[in-house]
Amino acid sequence: MALATRAANPRQRRPPRYAIAIGIAVALILVLVASSILNYVYLDTVAGRTSLYGLLAVALTALGTFIGVRGFDRDPVQRRKDFIRAGVLLGLAALLWLLLIDVFIFTGAAGPGVAAICALACLPTTAFGLWVVRRIDRNEKEPWRLVLVAAAWGAVVATSLVIWAESLWQLIAIRTLVPGPGLDVSTAFSAGILEELAKGSAVVLLFLVMRNEFDDVVDGIVYGAAVGLGFNFMESVAYMTNLYAIFQPEGVGSYAAGFQWYARQVLGLFFGHATYTAFVGAGIGIARQLPDARRKLIAIAAGFLVAIAAHFSWDAWLTLFPIEKTAIGILEIHLRTLVMTGPFTAAVIALLLLGLHIESQALGDQFRKEAARGSGAIMPEEVSILMSPWQRFQQRMRALSRRGLRAYFLLARLQTAQIDLAMERWHRERKEVDMPLEAEEELRRKVVALRQQLAA
Amino acid sequence: MVAAPVDQVRTLYRTLLVYTAISILILVAGLVEFAYFEPAGQHTGLKATITGVFQYDPTHNTTTGPDRNSFARTMLFAAVVDWSSLPKDLVVDARWYDAFGNIVGSVGPATPDQLTSQMIVPVKVPPGFQHNLPGHYVFVVERYEGGVPVEVIGRRVVLVER
Numbered sequence: 001m002a003l004a005t006r007a008a009n010p011r012q013r014r015p016p017r018y019a020i021a022i023g024i025a026v027a028l029i030l031v032l033v034a035s036s037i038l039n040y041v042y043l044d045t046v047a048g049r050t051s052l053y054g055l056l057a058v059a060l061t062a063l064g065t066f067i068g069v070r071g072f073d074r075d076p077v078q079r080r081k082d083f084i085r086a087g088v089l090l091g092l093a094a095l096l097w098l099l100l101i102d103v104f105i106f107t108g109a110a111g112p113g114v115a116a117i118c119a120l121a122c123l124p125t126t127a128f129g130l131w132v133v134r135r136i137d138r139n140e141k142e143p144w145r146l147v148l149v150a151a152a153w154g155a156v157v158a159t160s161l162v163i164w165a166e167s168l169w170q171l172i173a174i175r176t177l178v179p180g181p182g183l184d185v186s187t188a189f190s191a192g193i194l195e196e197l198a199k200g201s202a203v204v205l206l207f208l209v210m211r212n213e214f215d216d217v218v219d220g221i222v223y224g225a226a227v228g229l230g231f232n233f234m235e236s237v238a239y240m241t242n243l244y245a246i247f248q249p250e251g252v253g254s255y256a257a258g259f260q261w262y263a264r265q266v267l268g269l270f271f272g273h274a275t276y277t278a279f280v281g282a283g284i285g286i287a288r289q290l291p292d293a294r295r296k297l298i299a300i301a302a303g304f305l306v307a308i309a310a311h312f313s314w315d316a317w318l319t320l321f322p323i324e325k326t327a328i329g330i331l332e333i334h335l336r337t338l339v340m341t342g343p344f345t346a347a348v349i350a351l352l353l354l355g356l357h358i359e360s361q362a363l364g365d366q367f368r369k370e371a372a373r374g375s376g377a378i379m380p381e382e383v384s385i386l387m388s389p390w391q392r393f394q395q396r397m398r399a400l401s402r403r404g405l406r407a408y409f410l411l412a413r414l415q416t417a418q419i420d421l422a423m424e425r426w427h428r429e430r431k432e433v434d435m436p437l438e439a440e441e442e443l444r445r446k447v448v449a450l451r452q453q454l455a456a
Numbered sequence: 457m458v459a460a461p462v463d464q465v466r467t468l469y470r471t472l473l474v475y476t477a478i479s480i481l482i483l484v485a486g487l488v489e490f491a492y493f494e495p496a497g498q499h500t501g502l503k504a505t506i507t508g509v510f511q512y513d514p515t516h517n518t519t520t521g522p523d524r525n526s527f528a529r530t531m532l533f534a535a536v537v538d539w540s541s542l543p544k545d546l547v548v549d550a551r552w553y554d555a556f557g558n559i560v561g562s563v564g565p566a567t568p569d570q571l572t573s574q575m576i577v578p579v580k581v582p583p584g585f586q587h588n589l590p591g592h593y594v595f596v597v598e599r600y601e602g603g604v605p606v607e608v609i610g611r612r613v614v615l616v617e618r
Contacts, residue, residue, distance in 0.1 A: 174592070174594055174613065175611065175613070176608075177494055177608075178493060178494060178596070178598060178605050178606070178607065178608050179551065179553050179557070179594060179596055179608075180493060180605065181489060181493045182489075182490055182492075182493030182494040183557075184557070185486050185489050185490040185493070186490065186494075188486065189486065189490075216465075217465075217468055245590075245618060246589055246590055246591070246618070247589075249529065249587065250585050250586060250587070250589075279475075282472065283472060286465065286468050286469050286472055289465045290465065290469060295469065298473075299469055299472060302472050302473060302475070302476040303472065305476050305479050305480070305483075306472070306475045306476055306479045308479070308483070309478075309479030309480075309482040309483050310479070312482065312483060312486055313482050313486075316486055316489070347475055350471070351468065351471060351472070354464075354467065354468055354471065355468060357464075358464040358465065358468070361464075
């Protein structure tokens with residue numbers, strides 16, 4: 001839902017989910033602080049120092065998110081200011097984190113230039129991934145600001161959360177287990193459990209804090225995949241730069257980094273972290289629409305479990321598909337990804353398609369009911385147009401050609417408000433709203449006002 | 457009597473539960489694999505004596521210098537194992553793993569008596585490379601049972617610097 005207007009929702013008390021969100025956020029920050037100190041004191045590794053110094057980036061991300069979220073409850077002028085501040089803080093946090101990676105992890109070996117090139121190489125592909133992920137929600141696209149916040153959390157916060165835990169796990173495993181398949185399985189459990197919990201926590205927080213923008217399984221998949229893409233971006237930069245530093249003395253550093261880029265940013269862009277965390281989002285999205293607390297918890301736990309299993313299976317059994325160092329190896333790399341992660345990606349796509357189908361049907365039903373109500377928010381002749389993204393686009397293009405850019409954007413806002421209204425009606429009908437009915441009336445008034453503006 | 461419409465969200469929920477059942481099987485398979493390669497109750501208390509990790513001269517198959525924990529990537533190095541410290545009826549091997557988990561040097565599996573002529577276990581530079589790749593290298597002496605290594609009875613970790 002794009003509209004959660006101040007007048008429509010004058011709550012004196014916030015829903016309990018905000019308290020849960022604050023609790024989770026505080027726990028995450030405590031874990032980050034503890035992990036940084038533990039790393040620095042006991043491991044004394046470069047990663048430990050990065051984690052410690054990276055707390056500033058984490059603090060900026062937390063502050064930016066807080067200001068951004070707070071902005072939704074303010075008047076439009078203050079809201080705009082808050083969003084700008086939040087955007088600046090998040091941008092600074094991302095840049096600072098990249099800088100830390102460059103300076104403290106790889107600069108000494110690979111140099112800041114290589115790190116910058118690696119980051120720049122991953123930006124367009126990650127941006128493309130986010131664009132695609134956002135586009136798949138054809139009925140109601142999620143706001144860019146939240147998609148980017150999700151990706152930033154995946155890149156900065158989730159990676160920070162797992163550094164210490166994975167380092168510690170690896171340190172203990174290497175010193176206690178028999179090297180070979182057993183150790184590989186242990187490492188795979190570490191990656192699957194810790195990384196999915198770290199990434200999934202961002203989706204849980206979005207679900208708790210931004211309920212108005214978290215409608216169903218489709219939204220969950222979008223946010224989950226966005227978090228995964230953010231994580232994948234940072235992991236790609238780290239692997240590319242690290243392998244460049246390792247292999248460059250042998251003269252094949254660029255090849256090693258380039259291979260990592262292709263494997264993670266092209267071949268694995270949607271097949272890796274995006275797929276895994278999409279399952280977490282799917283679980284939370286389904287929980288959003290379930291009637292009782294028990295099944296909600298089961299759905300959320302199930303999403304995490306599937307994500308962990310998908311991630312685990314790749315890391316644990318990768319060596320079952322060895323790659324030959326010949327031309328046929330190129331084919332094998334693609335086949336390996338398709339065979340190992342393809343089924344999981346197909347499974348998440350199946351949930352997405354079913355979710356889109358349910359959402360489309362529900363919106364169509366609500367469009368018709370609202371048109372029949374005669375409030376003027378949705379006209380009977382608009383129902384078929386609103387139900388089809390292509391027809392909505394065609395209608396906007398007609399407005400553009402006849403009355404210019406202003407009409408195009410006004411119509412876009414009108415269509416969005418109408419869809420928001422139908423979505424609100426759907427949630428109310430299913431008893432999934434924790435806002436009063438006035439919110440729906442406010443949305444209706446908003447639609448009528450936009451229609452009048454467009455007609456003027 | 458009109459049947460109530462089926463809530464399609466429940467279909468989504470059930471689909472997710474099916475995925476979950478498959479996921480549980482995957483994770484259980486992982487645990488079984490872990491238990492197979494890390495069998496419980498295999499701790500014997502035996503300790504292999506790793507004399508040290510030294511710079512290695514491949515021409516004369518000898519080691520030189522002091523026991524070290526780190527090496528430059530241009531330096532060749534090897535572990536030295538005192539096989540005589542182990543019971544004769546054991547089956548053991550020794551392996552070097554590089555930072556990527558690849559085996560880059562090994563002897564055995566065999567009985568300690570059969571390995572007495574192979575006390576020096578060098579790290580081999582990967583084919584196509586001039587020097588060792590940097591990172592942490594793990595040297596292990598493993599006890600075998602049923603053709604599978606079941607216990608690490610000696611371990612050293614050394615760093616190859618960048």
